[in-house]
Amino acid sequence: MVAILTLLTDFGLQDAYVGVLKGTIAKINPQIQVIDLSHHIPPQNIRAASFCLANAFPHFPQHTVHLAVVDPGVGGSRKSVAIKFDQGYVVAPDNGLCSQLMQEQKALGAVNLTNFKYWLTPSPSKTFHGRDIFAPVAAHLAGGVAMTELGESIAPESLVMLPALDVVPTPTGLLGRIQYIDHFGNLITNISSDRVAGKIWYLKVGGKRISYRHAYGGVPVGQSIALIGSHGYIEIATNQGNASQELECTWGDPVEVTLV
């Protein structure tokens, strides 16, 4: 069996930080296969990391360990945790990074990572727990150490959760928000596809009315459309363009769906 460990951070790829994580993992267990989810999470944007983690998680093999470090509170009082799900584990700061995943999948257990036997050093730096705590712990977990060895068990219900972005019913449909903007400028709302399945609808965002189409190519180049995106949410895209720029929309903006 190949042990897989994914990395999700806001470290960027300019510095050697990610390389150092991988070196630290290889030093502990060079057989582990490391896969990057992303290192370009906008700095300190826990909600973006939470979205990416939840979306990638189901696409990985059983027993995968996901190391996620977006950690503005490093060196402070926030806990470091490992969380067990049916399909794998997450190792992360306890700051809400797992919120979206925990809404979608049941957490089966969690530990507070206090057993410094599995850290790089019992005296970690105040600024780089990714290297000093999270990467070594994740490598040991991926390599077969039992999660309960890594610290004392805590209730998954006690973990920090980000406030949920709600979808609110309106007289004519639904009011949601843009929860994520991707590299292409596609606007991913928090309105899941099952809320509009089998119905006829359009939406308004940034003062503009946008019609539903089944694929990017359904309209002329440069025109914006609403569609069911690959994440399972309503998504707004511009055919061969950047919807975020064209519609001048950003994270958190309201999106109003009208069912006709």
Next chain:
Amino acid sequence: MVAILTLLTDFGLQDAYVGVLKGTIAKINPQIQVIDLSHHIPPQNIRAASFCLANAFPHFPQHTVHLAVVDPGVGGSRKSVAIKFDQGYVVAPDNGLCSQLMQEQKALGAVNLTNFKYWLTPSPSKTFHGRDIFAPVAAHLAGGVAMTELGESIAPESLVMLPALDVVPTPTGLLGRIQYIDHFGNLITNISSDRVAGKIWYLKVGGKRISYRHAYGGVPVGQSIALIGSHGYIEIATNQGNASQELECTWGDPVEVTLV
């Protein structure tokens, strides 16, 4: 034998899209070694992807499978294809992405990827065939499934080709174009080195005359030169600078070579 699968996309590395491709591949066959060619192809720039694929292809081991997804027509009527070459395979949308490679190497066969037994799901999303069709098919191909299992055979001659960028003889030499601009701002023309081998020449681009030198260091810092680049084409570079910015040139601009 190690099965190698490369990835070439315009997905960027900000989101979890590339991670999801790798998870999908690992779920099918965790023994496959995945190598990134690039995920920063300018969005929807099929010609840039075609250039990168053709340049990287010969440097990989026999039997390598190259997964290339720059796919503005996803969800529309374009075919999904696998193409066999002497040295390996390409799995890609049929939109011209293989044009340059097919001009340089003979395609030995191709299939239309219609056998959904090798897809992630028989009901793929309309926007992410990378995850739902291309990655699973490429993983199966790299893992040993015969290409002919993946769908019905089609003639390589029937595949979509981008219009070629021509090099035209002039009374005093050759007229070509900038076919690619790299990270350093080096301008790579479409004039291959054998057109000027053993001759004395200079070129004009953006209204400026540029002399031939054999290496970047052949002129003072900040000065531009023409040289034979590592891709085998005439290339314009600025010593320790960015030729694209200094010469204010862009993709497709004409380049006139004078043989003296």
Next chain:
Amino acid sequence: MVAILTLLTDFGLQDAYVGVLKGTIAKINPQIQVIDLSHHIPPQNIRAASFCLANAFPHFPQHTVHLAVVDPGVGGSRKSVAIKFDQGYVVAPDNGLCSQLMQEQKALGAVNLTNFKYWLTPSPSKTFHGRDIFAPVAAHLAGGVAMTELGESIAPESLVMLPALDVVPTPTGLLGRIQYIDHFGNLITNISSDRVAGKIWYLKVGGKRISYRHAYGGVPVGQSIALIGSHGYIEIATNQGNASQELECTWGDPVEVTLV
């Protein structure tokens, strides 16, 4: 044993250059595990590469081979070298890229890479020694070829060193410099933590007085602090912000520490 080979370049990830390095390595020995340190070193910034290499080096397993190519002098008269340390090897142009590592760890030997039997071709391009010389040589070294096979031995003392950035005592403390700025905008000075250990101090940079705190969260959001960074140097950061932008500081700027 798993053979590990790291890559550190200024190639960026836009083009297929890094992919070509990996293909070249895989063609020679597909069992080698390749790990990226960074490919976003600012173009031709040898000092930044030297800093990243020295910082990452100790975190990798014994026998790791580090391939580092930031090479403005490619095609000119600079040597190509391999250098042996107790913990592993570096393969690089002889342009000062190993300066910082050689100040921290003793070089045990070096060779001038003249044995073209281990190159991709005896007639390398003038612009891409990464592909034609460094990657093949590093792959052979990682795969078990003795370093002394790769060319003639040279004295480590003969290798090019960058001028050191000095830390100068002042009547009230120390005068150092910003030696590196990371992705988060954190300013990493060249003043090592042991110079201020157990003392009370503050610093001035860009005309502003900055106080010492033990972690990022020790001040309100948006305020700047000095702390002992994970590299072992005094570092200036802004809580959940970008210190380089807020303080308008750049590479090489002076930093004055006052011991009180």
